[in-house]
Amino acid sequence: MNPLDPRLHQALDGDGPGGNLPPALERQRARLEQAAVLLATGRESPSVAARVMATVRHPLPARRARLLRWLFTPRAIVLRIRPAWSLALAAGILLVSLLPAPGPQLPLGAEEGIAQFVARFPGARSVSVVGSFNDWQPDQIPLEDRDKDGVWRGVVVLPAGTHEYMFVVDGERWVPDPLAGRYVEDDFGRQNSLLIVRAEKR
Amino acid sequence: MKLSALLFWAAAPLAAQSVAGRLEGRMPAAAIPVVDSLVQVAAGERLPTEPLVQKAIEGGAKHVSGERIVKAVEANLVQLRTARALLAGAGDTAPAAREILSVVAARKRGLGDPVIARLVAALPSQPRSAALHAVADLEAHGFQADSGANLILEAVRQSMSGGRLLDVAAAAIQETQRGHTHDEALAIVRAELPNVPTAPPPAQAAVQRARRPIAASGPPEH
Numbered sequence: 001m002n003p004l005d006p007r008l009h010q011a012l013d014g015d016g017p018g019g020n021l022p023p024a025l026e027r028q029r030a031r032l033e034q035a036a037v038l039l040a041t042g043r044e045s046p047s048v049a050a051r052v053m054a055t056v057r058h059p060l061p062a063r064r065a066r067l068l069r070w071l072f073t074p075r076a077i078v079l080r081i082r083p084a085w086s087l088a089l090a091a092g093i094l095l096v097s098l099l100p101a102p103g104p105q106l107p108l109g110a111e112e113g114i115a116q117f118v119a120r121f122p123g124a125r126s127v128s129v130v131g132s133f134n135d136w137q138p139d140q141i142p143l144e145d146r147d148k149d150g151v152w153r154g155v156v157v158l159p160a161g162t163h164e165y166m167f168v169v170d171g172e173r174w175v176p177d178p179l180a181g182r183y184v185e186d187d188f189g190r191q192n193s194l195l196i197v198r199a200e201k202r
Numbered sequence: 203m204k205l206s207a208l209l210f211w212a213a214a215p216l217a218a219q220s221v222a223g224r225l226e227g228r229m230p231a232a233a234i235p236v237v238d239s240l241v242q243v244a245a246g247e248r249l250p251t252e253p254l255v256q257k258a259i260e261g262g263a264k265h266v267s268g269e270r271i272v273k274a275v276e277a278n279l280v281q282l283r284t285a286r287a288l289l290a291g292a293g294d295t296a297p298a299a300r301e302i303l304s305v306v307a308a309r310k311r312g313l314g315d316p317v318i319a320r321l322v323a324a325l326p327s328q329p330r331s332a333a334l335h336a337v338a339d340l341e342a343h344g345f346q347a348d349s350g351a352n353l354i355l356e357a358v359r360q361s362m363s364g365g366r367l368l369d370v371a372a373a374a375i376q377e378t379q380r381g382h383t384h385d386e387a388l389a390i391v392r393a394e395l396p397n398v399p400t401a402p403p404p405a406q407a408a409v410q411r412a413r414r415p416i417a418a419s420g421p422p423e424h
Binding site for chain 1: 228256257259260261262263264266270273274277278300303304307310311331332335338339342364365368401
């Protein structure tokens with residue numbers, strides 16, 4: 001909206017000296033006065049009156065319908081919050097999202113680390129890991145294939161250092177870990193896999 | 203120092219005595235006395251005995267004959283002696299058991315004695331296991347052992363140690379997998395030292411499922 005020229009404002013209010021306005025303002029003043037006359041004498045349109053009366057006469061909707069209408073009618077929500085509080089809230093949300101998910105964790109010693117074993121043995125009924133860390137006893141550390149895709153997994157806490165190990169499939173077949181990357185002769189004509197466990201608390 | 207030596211001398215026979223009981227039911231009974239005597243020899247020479255016991259148990263678990271188990275234990279006793287002699291020749295005249303075992307492992311992985319001696323001499327006051335394994339990793343992937351040792355010793359000079367040395371070897375191996383020659387890979391990683399990627403830690407979800415292996419308390423069921 002354009003602001004009204006103060007001289008025009010004064011002329012319309014009858015405060016200023018009439019007839020001294022520039023021609024452009026004088027024309028504007030004349031149009032405004034005509035509009036004022038029309039507004040003062042105008043009558044409401046019949047169509048508007050009809051619509052208003054129809055709405056007034058219309059019976060109130062049921063309570064459930066009003067509730068639904070209230071629920072689904074878009075409304076502007078004005079939240080008045082100090083910028084300092086909104087920044088603190090944003091920082092809190094960021095902090096929570098960045099923190100690691102809390103969960104029960106095994107207490108690891110200073111000289112302990114975590115070893116993850118993964119091996120693919122499709123069709124195997126059982127797979128376990130044996131090594132110098134469990135006196136080569138099968139079935140003591142079984143791996144799991146939860147989704148039955150033939151990939152067996154296990155996680156073990158072990159002393160930091162070097163360990164020789166193998167997988168035992170179905171309780172009888174001893175095989176080195178094909179993913180180990182490090183192997184040593186086992187002195188019995190085969191190879192053991194070699195695992196280097198790093199201390200978790202470095 | 204004198205007290206620790208006294209304790210060692212007192213503990214060695216005790217360790218040797220307990221071996222027969224540990225082996226009972228885990229390997230052919232006829233071979234137990236021979237293995238036991240070999241363990242006692244190792245204890246008498248102040249060599250680590252646990253690797254010999256583990257080798258005998260391993261043979262039993264793999265259903266190997268008693269004769270082969272004895273041969274394997276003998277071979278391991280020789281390996282321990284050789285490793286200690288190698289350490290002594292490189293200046294470590296009183297090596298800790300873990301140092302002897304590190305050298306045994308390196309030799310089993312195929313690392314040559316001259317390279318081992320060089321690494322031992324270059325690292326007089328720190329554990330050498332990671333350095334030896336790092337060079338063995340490089341050699342296993344086609345790098346020349348001497349060139350690999352140069353890289354690892356350079357990393358040590360830049361204050362890297364322990365598992366970080368394995369990261370250095372892994373970085374060089376990764377460069378060859380990207381298509382670089384071995385020499386190029388060594389040069390690239392050397393230029394990046396000490397900023398090589400660290401091995402990622404296990405995921406939190408995996409840690410929650412971790413199990414601690416139960417200590418052996420009796421003979422195996424099989």
